[in-house]
Amino acid sequence: MPDTVELRAIHKTYDHFVAVDHLSLNIREGSVYGLLGPNGAGKTTTIRMMIGINMPDEGEVWLFGEKFHRQQLQRIGYLPEERGLYKRMKVLDHLVFLGRLHGLSGAEARKRSLNWCERLQISDWVQKKVEELSKGMQQKIQFVAALLHDPDLLILDEPFSGLDPANAVMLKDVMVELKKSGKTILFSTHRMDQVERLCDSICLIDHGRSVLEGDLKKIKASYGKNTVQMQYEGDPPFDHNELIQSVNNYGNYVELRLKPGADAQQLLRTACEHARISRFELVEPSLEEIFLDVVGQNA
Amino acid sequence: MHNAWLVFQREYLERIRSKAFIIMTLLMPVFMASTILIPAFLSDMKPGVTRRIVLVANNADIADAIKQQLLSQQTKSDTPSQSKSVPASKSASPRYSIEIDTNTTDAERDKLRRDVSDSKIDGFLWLSDSNLANRKVVYSAKDVTDFGESIELRNAVQSALVKRQLGQKGMSDAEIETVLKPIDFDSVRIEKGKEGASGIAVFLVSFTMVMLLYVNVLVYGFAVMRSIIEEKNSRILEVLLSSVTAKQLLAGKIIGVGAVGLTQIFIWLAIAGAFSLPGLMSSRSMLSNVHIPMVGVLAFGIFFILGYFLYSTMYAALGSMVNSDQEAQQVQWPAMLPIIFAIVLSTPVLQHPNSQLAFWTSMVPFFAPILMFVRIMAETPPMWQIILCIALMLLTTWGLLGLSSRIYRVGILMYGKRPTLPELRKWLRYAG
Numbered sequence: 001m002p003d004t005v006e007l008r009a010i011h012k013t014y015d016h017f018v019a020v021d022h023l024s025l026n027i028r029e030g031s032v033y034g035l036l037g038p039n040g041a042g043k044t045t046t047i048r049m050m051i052g053i054n055m056p057d058e059g060e061v062w063l064f065g066e067k068f069h070r071q072q073l074q075r076i077g078y079l080p081e082e083r084g085l086y087k088r089m090k091v092l093d094h095l096v097f098l099g100r101l102h103g104l105s106g107a108e109a110r111k112r113s114l115n116w117c118e119r120l121q122i123s124d125w126v127q128k129k130v131e132e133l134s135k136g137m138q139q140k141i142q143f144v145a146a147l148l149h150d151p152d153l154l155i156l157d158e159p160f161s162g163l164d165p166a167n168a169v170m171l172k173d174v175m176v177e178l179k180k181s182g183k184t185i186l187f188s189t190h191r192m193d194q195v196e197r198l199c200d201s202i203c204l205i206d207h208g209r210s211v212l213e214g215d216l217k218k219i220k221a222s223y224g225k226n227t228v229q230m231q232y233e234g235d236p237p238f239d240h241n242e243l244i245q246s247v248n249n250y251g252n253y254v255e256l257r258l259k260p261g262a263d264a265q266q267l268l269r270t271a272c273e274h275a276r277i278s279r280f281e282l283v284e285p286s287l288e289e290i291f292l293d294v295v296g297q298n299a
Numbered sequence: 300m301h302n303a304w305l306v307f308q309r310e311y312l313e314r315i316r317s318k319a320f321i322i323m324t325l326l327m328p329v330f331m332a333s334t335i336l337i338p339a340f341l342s343d344m345k346p347g348v349t350r351r352i353v354l355v356a357n358n359a360d361i362a363d364a365i366k367q368q369l370l371s372q373q374t375k376s377d378t379p380s381q382s383k384s385v386p387a388s389k390s391a392s393p394r395y396s397i398e399i400d401t402n403t404t405d406a407e408r409d410k411l412r413r414d415v416s417d418s419k420i421d422g423f424l425w426l427s428d429s430n431l432a433n434r435k436v437v438y439s440a441k442d443v444t445d446f447g448e449s450i451e452l453r454n455a456v457q458s459a460l461v462k463r464q465l466g467q468k469g470m471s472d473a474e475i476e477t478v479l480k481p482i483d484f485d486s487v488r489i490e491k492g493k494e495g496a497s498g499i500a501v502f503l504v505s506f507t508m509v510m511l512l513y514v515n516v517l518v519y520g521f522a523v524m525r526s527i528i529e530e531k532n533s534r535i536l537e538v539l540l541s542s543v544t545a546k547q548l549l550a551g552k553i554i555g556v557g558a559v560g561l562t563q564i565f566i567w568l569a570i571a572g573a574f575s576l577p578g579l580m581s582s583r584s585m586l587s588n589v590h591i592p593m594v595g596v597l598a599f600g601i602f603f604i605l606g607y608f609l610y611s612t613m614y615a616a617l618g619s620m621v622n623s624d625q626e627a628q629q630v631q632w633p634a635m636l637p638i639i640f641a642i643v644l645s646t647p648v649l650q651h652p653n654s655q656l657a658f659w660t661s662m663v664p665f666f667a668p669i670l671m672f673v674r675i676m677a678e679t680p681p682m683w684q685i686i687l688c689i690a691l692m693l694l695t696t697w698g699l700l701g702l703s704s705r706i707y708r709v710g711i712l713m714y715g716k717r718p719t720l721p722e723l724r725k726w727l728r729y730a731g
Contacts, residue, residue: 053540078541084534089313097309101302101542145538
């Protein structure tokens with residue numbers, strides 16, 4: 001089965017600034033894919049090239065097993081990072097308009113809009129003008145707009161930014177449900193906790209280059225269980241310890257990265273001499289640590 | 300095509316439904332009607348006021364002749380416009396009450412000046428022998444800005460003196476009347492061997508239509524520009540661009556705004572028609588002179604639409620380069636310059652519609668909406684010229700649409716500063 005998205009060494013330069021540098025990635029059908037990277041890494045440019053808003057200078061974009069052509073856009077839903085709607089239009093009219101642009105009939109777009117609005121608890125607002133809505137509510141409207149035509153590929157640029165926790169959960173639930181029904185989801189975010197919980201695969205972009213790409217579980221496994229999570233009372237000496245590479249200390253909870261080849265048992269013995277240990281666990285590094293590690297190395 | 304149609308539909312419906320459109324569409328006829336009706340109403344009021352004028356002359360005969368002339372002129376000038384609508388009482392009350400004064404001393408002049416200041420009289424005509432010898436007459440009054448009145452007085456003095464001199468040469472009154480009878484002069488345009496509209500009508504109609512063209516192209520071109528800036532600021536474009544191409548978006552928008560403009564004009568024409576139709580039925584006399592040739596209406600329609608598309612495409616490109624209305628004001632001169640230039644050229648072209656200048660300038664697509672239209676009104680040029688001109692305009696518009704949509708595609712996603720010319724060249728490359 002062909003991958004839903006396949007980028008073949010796409011490259012984009014603006015003047016002398018390389019926005020995307022020969023980036024390749026593959027997104028499996030039915031997976032949730034996280035596009036990560038610091039600000040200005042080229043995530044949005046990559047996404048825009050994927051859906052034909054910008055054209056790559058070099059390289060090719062393949063979608064659903066075919067080279068990019070505009071009819072494919074009918075199968076894609078897109079929530080851009082720059083949120084925007086026509087302020088003076090009524091919410092329902094606006095949704096119908098966007099649905100029809102994606103090939104739905106007026107009646108069908110209307111029916112689906114009403115269903116989704118009910119689902120996301122914004123039914124009371126469909127006859128209001130967009131400008132009367134709060135930011136978070138406008139964001140939900142745009143999310144609905146991206147889903148209306150039941151796309152096979154959903155591209156969400158920073159979908160959770162600006163949402164309160166309740167709405168973020170609502171959005172996450174919809175994403176999980178869509179994944180179960182076989183849709184492919186690509187989203188970019190800074191929030192590593194969500195990526196860890198939601199994504200099957202990731203691509204970490206820095207300075208327009210892919211620095212880490214692949215299956216999230218495999219990536220984490222490749223780092224090995226070199227991280228210690230410890231809960232303690234007392235004052236164990238973590239500074240200048242020859243076993244420890246880096247420390248993230250919260251006072252009575254600490255995350256330690258061991259130096260390559262260091263023995264965790266020896267660390268436990270040292271800690272016992274200085275403090276009461278209530279929990280000591282050897283784990284894989286969190287994505288945040290990997291992110292900081294990789295981006296730090298490249299900086 | 301379907302997408303452009305959807306964009307068009309949204310643009311058109313949203314605009315037609317907006318309060319601004321409804322208010323503007325309804326207020327404009329009210330405004331136009333009041334600019335026409337209020338002055339007419341006011342000048343209708345005027346004859347009720349009698350002007351008290353003193354004629355000061357050494358020779359009482361001359362003064363009397365002028366007085367008679369003035370009074371007769373007045374009844375005459377009232378006669379043609381004496382249609383059913385004008386009350387008969389109007390011509391019965393004389394507009395001037397005239398006194399004759401034969402004292403031409405400076406003291407008398409000072410006294411009359413005081414009388415004017417004290418509003419005892421409205422004005423006086425100074426016709427002393429020395430003034431008449433120099434053929435110089437002075438009318439002194441508190442307000443002398445009513446040119447109609449000045450002309451009336453001048454005509455009265457002039458014809459009274461001419462009549463008097465001719466009479467002294469032994470001509471009878473009847474002979475004098477015949478000699479002085481004005482000649483009715485009219486120039487008439489010949490088209491396909493038949494006589495058509497008169498020269499003055501062609502000029503007036505051309506001028507009015509050129510102004511309509513100019514105002515509407517600018518107003519709606521600017522509306523396109525503003526609508527792009529608004530979309531840029533609301534950040535909606537990225538969503539739209541994920542299903543519509545920049546070209547479709549631009550075309551839909553331009554046609555949508557243009558259709559709104561046409562709708563507005565049709566509503567205005569309908570209102571104007573509804574109000575003026577009864578008048579037209581009852582008195583066909585006045586407007587029959589100024590009948591608009593059918594070919595002119597057709598040409599207006601064609602060149603209005605083509606001109607609008609050409610200019611609004613240019614406005615769209617400018618709109619995608621800027622971020623605010625203020626900036627838009629600053630950059631709109633490249634679009635305004637050619638149209639103003641064309642208006643300046645329209646007078647020489649109208650005077651010599653077949654000159655080299657007229658031919659070459661009317662072939663420039665940016666001038667054509669005005670200049671080719673004016674040429675068609677003045678003297679229909681050969682068909683091949685009109686077709687060539689329209690083809691050139693269509694080609695230019697198409698090319699400009701391509702260029703504009705490239706600028707648009709890059710510009711609408713850039714929220715920074717306005718590009719310089721070299722940067723603009725790079726934009727065109729990025730969009731490739």
